[in-house]
Amino acid sequence: MTxxxxxxxxxxxxxALDRRDWDGWLAxxxxxxxxWMPAWRDETxxxxxxxSELSLIYYHGRRNLExxxxxxxxxxxxxxTPLPRTVHAVTNVLVERTEGDRAFLSASxxxxxxxxxxxxxxxxxxxxxxxxxxxxxNWRIAMKKILLLNDVIPTVIDIYAI
Amino acid sequence: MEAxxxxxxxxxxxxxxxxxxxxxxxxxxxxxxxxxxxxPDEGIFRIHRAIFDDExxxxxxxxxxxxxxxxxxxxxxxxxAPHDFFTTDVGxxxxxxxxxxxxxxxxxxxxxxxxxxxxxxxxTGNARLxxxxxxxxxxxxxxxxxxxxxxxxxxxxxxxxxxxxxxARLPAFADYRGFLFGSLTAExxxxxxxxxxxxxxxxxxxxxxxxxxxxxxxxxxxTFDANWKLQxxxxxxxxxxxxxxxxxxxxxxxxxxxxxxxxxxxxxxNNANWAEDAQGVQGxxxxxxxxxxxxxxxxxxSDALPLFESADDLARRHGEAxxxxxxxxxxxxxxPNLQIAENASSQLRVIRPLSAGRTEMRTWCIAPKGESAxxxxxxxxxxxxxxxxxxxxxxxxxxxYENCQRGFASRVDPWLQGYGRGMGASSPxxxxxxxxxxxxPERSVTADAQLCDETLYHSxxxxxxxxxxxAAQ
Numbered sequence: 203m204t205x206x207x208x209x210x211x212x213x214x215x216x217x218a219l220d221r222r223d224w225d226g227w228l229a230x231x232x233x234x235x236x237x238w239m240p241a242w243r244d245e246t247x248x249x250x251x252x253x254s255e256l257s258l259i260y261y262h263g264r265r266n267l268e269x270x271x272x273x274x275x276x277x278x279x280x281x282x283t284p285l286p287r288t289v290h291a292v293t294n295v296l297v298e299r300t301e302g303d304r305a306f307l308s309a310s311x312x313x314x315x316x317x318x319x320x321x322x323x324x325x326x327x328x329x330x331x332x333x334x335x336x337x338x339x340n341w342r343i344a345m346k347k348i349l350l351l352n353d354v355i356p357t358v359i360d361i362y363a364i
Numbered sequence: 365m366e367a368x369x370x371x372x373x374x375x376x377x378x379x380x381x382x383x384x385x386x387x388x389x390x391x392x393x394x395x396x397x398x399x400x401x402x403x404p405d406e407g408i409f410r411i412h413r414a415i416f417d418d419e420x421x422x423x424x425x426x427x428x429x430x431x432x433x434x435x436x437x438x439x440x441x442x443x444x445a446p447h448d449f450f451t452t453d454v455g456x457x458x459x460x461x462x463x464x465x466x467x468x469x470x471x472x473x474x475x476x477x478x479x480x481x482x483x484x485x486x487x488t489g490n491a492r493l494x495x496x497x498x499x500x501x502x503x504x505x506x507x508x509x510x511x512x513x514x515x516x517x518x519x520x521x522x523x524x525x526x527x528x529x530x531x532a533r534l535p536a537f538a539d540y541r542g543f544l545f546g547s548l549t550a551e552x553x554x555x556x557x558x559x560x561x562x563x564x565x566x567x568x569x570x571x572x573x574x575x576x577x578x579x580x581x582x583x584x585x586x587t588f589d590a591n592w593k594l595q596x597x598x599x600x601x602x603x604x605x606x607x608x609x610x611x612x613x614x615x616x617x618x619x620x621x622x623x624x625x626x627x628x629x630x631x632x633x634n635n636a637n638w639a640e641d642a643q644g645v646q647g648x649x650x651x652x653x654x655x656x657x658x659x660x661x662x663x664x665x666s667d668a669l670p671l672f673e674s675a676d677d678l679a680r681r682h683g684e685a686x687x688x689x690x691x692x693x694x695x696x697x698x699x700p701n702l703q704i705a706e707n708a709s710s711q712l713r714v715i716r717p718l719s720a721g722r723t724e725m726r727t728w729c730i731a732p733k734g735e736s737a738x739x740x741x742x743x744x745x746x747x748x749x750x751x752x753x754x755x756x757x758x759x760x761x762x763x764x765y766e767n768c769q770r771g772f773a774s775r776v777d778p779w780l781q782g783y784g785r786g787m788g789a790s791s792p793x794x795x796x797x798x799x800x801x802x803x804x805p806e807r808s809v810t811a812d813a814q815l816c817d818e819t820l821y822h823s824x825x826x827x828x829x830x831x832x833x834x835a836a837q
Contacts, residue, residue, distance in 0.1 A: 234626075239754065240582070241582035241583065241584050242582065242583070243581050243582055243583075244486065244487050244488060245486055245487060249581055249582040252744070253737065253740070253741045253744070254580075254581070254737070254740060254741075254744075255580060255581040255582045255744075256580050256581065256582030256583075256584065256728075256729050256744055256747065256748070257582065257744075257748060258584065258748070258752055258753075258754040259748060259752070259754050259755075260744075260745070260748060261626075262626060263624070263625075263626025263627070264626075265624065265626045265627060266626060266627060269615050269618070269619075269627070269756075270756070272611075272614075272615065272618075273611040273612075273615060273756055276610075276611050276614065278610040278611040278614065279611040279756075279759075279760055280608065280760050280763050280764060280767075281759035281760045281762075281763040282611075282759075320589070320763075320766060322589075353584070353585070354585045354586065354587065354724070355584070355585070355586040355587070355753040355754065356586070356587050356588075357586065357587065357588045357589070357753065357759065357762045357763060357766065358753055358754075358759035358762065358763060359753055359754045360754065360759070
């Protein structure tokens with residue numbers, strides 16, 4: 203995977219979320235993907251084993267992401283209706299290594315959120331670790347770990363704000 | 365003497381006293397008491413909106429409730445080994461809970477007697493010696509002062525030497541079966557009296573493993589811009605579930621229709637608790653003195669619960685009735701700041717009020733020690749789904765709290781109407797369900813799926829009023 207391809211993939215994902223192009227977002231993920239945002243054990247150490255430690259989000263399988271999208275679209279979640287406005291800025295994209303059809307990326311992110319209803323602004327920030335897999339002509343996300351650094355959550359955090 | 369030499373200081377002191385007096389004079393005890401309109405003989409219970417958004421009420425709550433009586437500190441298993449410690453807050457006061465070299469737990473004000481600096485600055489740790497980062501006074505894990513830097517060269521007065529220099533101990537500290545409580549005043553009843561019969565509900569948590577309970581590594585903190593009592597009420601609120609969480613309920617239904625290995629099984633998948641047309645007794649509520657309450661629902665001994673692997677063993681050790689209660693949905697509040705919610709999974713919450721309109725929640729997955737890896741994994745997945753601020757249910761609660769807080773600004777119609785359901789169903793003492801575990805609540809309600817008792821909140825506000833009006837504990 204070239205650095206340009208890695209950037210394109212992560213920028214495309216960010217744009218899909220900011221545009222609320224949920225189907226476009228889901229299409230970037232492999233069916234058996236892992237989507238993982240660890241919690242923190244203490245001030246300095248994130249949780250590392252999702253089976254024995256708590257995560258903020260841990261999903262194995264795209265179906266879980268489809269459920270999250272369904273909830274956002276459903277109109278049945280007051281936390282998601284109306285949605286706040288967001289913009290992702292993804293930087294420091296690095297292809298750390300490539301192994302055959304797989305590549306391992308890292309990047310940094312900030313997500314600016316403006317919640318007009320609550321009259322509040324917030325910035326979430328952290329790092330991504332992403333494993334991609336080549337499927338035909340396309341690279342898809344096989345694993346995305348979102349290391350959220352400011353983890354005292356103001357009221358709500360959802361898949362569109364990380 | 366000192367003030368006479370410095371007239372400006374005397375003047376400032378007088379102004380300070382004056383301003384303190386002004387604050388107090390604006391909100392009298394009669395005013396505070398009037399925020400709770402409790403007339404049981406007339407079938408009236410109403411709460412005034414000011415109880416949630418008035419900063420003077422908040423200041424008085426901090427003094428009278430959070431800094432004036434028992435509050436939950438944490439679990440003894442958060443400091444398992446000698447010299448382990450964890451930090452927390454009692455009201456606005458930083459506190460350290462440490463285990464000394466002999467294994468004894470104690471709680472101290474986390475503040476150096478020298479200049480007031482916080483000593484321990486981390487959530488948890490292990491320290492034989494706490495060395496103040498500011499001027500290096502040091503204290504051992506039993507709170508004893510071990511060194512004052514350059515003491516001899518310091519030319520202290522004899523009076524200084526007569527003073528104690530140890531860490532200030534919390535005036536009251538108690539360990540009830542691993543649940544640790546502390547108070548900034550010694551004027552508290554014995555912890556057994558304070559918990560009363562509600563202690564039997566803590567037993568249902570503690571007894572789920574012969575080894576006791578632990579917090580799963582990884583705590584989650586979140587804030588909401590609303591009053592802490594909204595969290596107090598929501599935990600006990602059966603009425604909101606189908607209104608606030610339909611997206612979560614629909615997702616559970618979709619999983620049930622098309623089960624696979626990718627998604628998490630829900631404890632509610634075979635349960636009528638949230639089904640509006642369920643027949644018969646579905647649960648109810650119990651209230652206890654001192655503001656402790658339980659909202660509960662019939663759950664059944666289901667293999668969708670991680671505890672299922674221990675079902676037979678628990679029945680053998682504690683009897684079937686207690687075992688069955690361990691499987692029931694139970695939302696317990698120990699007033700004022702501890703909630704243990706065992707419904708979609710098992711959560712321990714500590715409520716930390718920050719201001720009248722802002723609250724921090726510190727939350728953990730609480731689990732029986734020694735459960736299998738598969739059960740632990742299931743518990744964690746169920747927890748993340750429902751309880752996290754990044755999950756599919758809690759945000760729909762906290763956003764609603766914030767909507768309430770906005771609405772509390774009104775004084776046009778100051779009396780809230782959210783305390784009336786169940787007024788005709790609440791009975792003194794317990795019922796057949798509490799009898800089955802020999803528990804004697806002060807009041808009880810037996811409910812079908814739609815009763816959704818609101819009288820259990822009355823306990824919160826009766827205790828609130830008792831404490832706020834200066835009643836001896």
